[in-house]
Amino acid sequence: MNALGKHLLLELKDCNKEVLNDLNLLREVLLSAAEEAGATVVGESFHKFAPQGVSGTIIIAESHIFLHTWPEYGYAAVDIFTCGDTVKADVAAELLMERLESKDPTIIEMKRGVSIS
């Protein structure tokens, strides 16, 4: 099935709560994930919430990685959206699950822009 984009939606439960509340560490993790996946970073934006939680995105030339964390629940929602065949989204997903220390991760894969001709 022809698609412009591949979109991985990660539901990361039972993560390390301290990691989920550390903006600098999460930024480093997202940049590492992009690098390991072979992506080219072109923009980023991170925000720390009070009393807790982090939202962050990096825009990559081949699309984006997005993360929202709820340290109080040990939960992170992560999206990895890629287009083309050069970026290894699965590698980025593996790294994020490992670095956030999720003991109960699930991944949904969606195809975006299907049947565009």
Add this chain to the structure above:
Amino acid sequence: MNALGKHLLLELKDCNKEVLNDLNLLREVLLSAAEEAGATVVGESFHKFAPQGVSGTIIIAESHIFLHTWPEYGYAAVDIFTCGDTVKADVAAELLMERLESKDPTIIEMKRGVSIS
């Protein structure tokens, strides 16, 4: 069903191709969508690709709006991710479909962080 986040995935086909390639206009549209939805903008990042296409995100206090455009196909992928009950994600979705002039829009709604207790 209890969920931390509501995630709308918009597949906007048959859009106005000139709009899809205009970074400044798309930025204004995303900010308007956030404002109309009652969201609080806390960060943003936009990037224009060569020869065409735009990626942009705004991080809102209640989560994010993300957009990728492929002017050559008249297609835009838009994500609206919200948490809490104060942001009207549907209002943002309607505004985006209208401003990008999509003649063939579809929306998928996902719940994120389900059954976190």
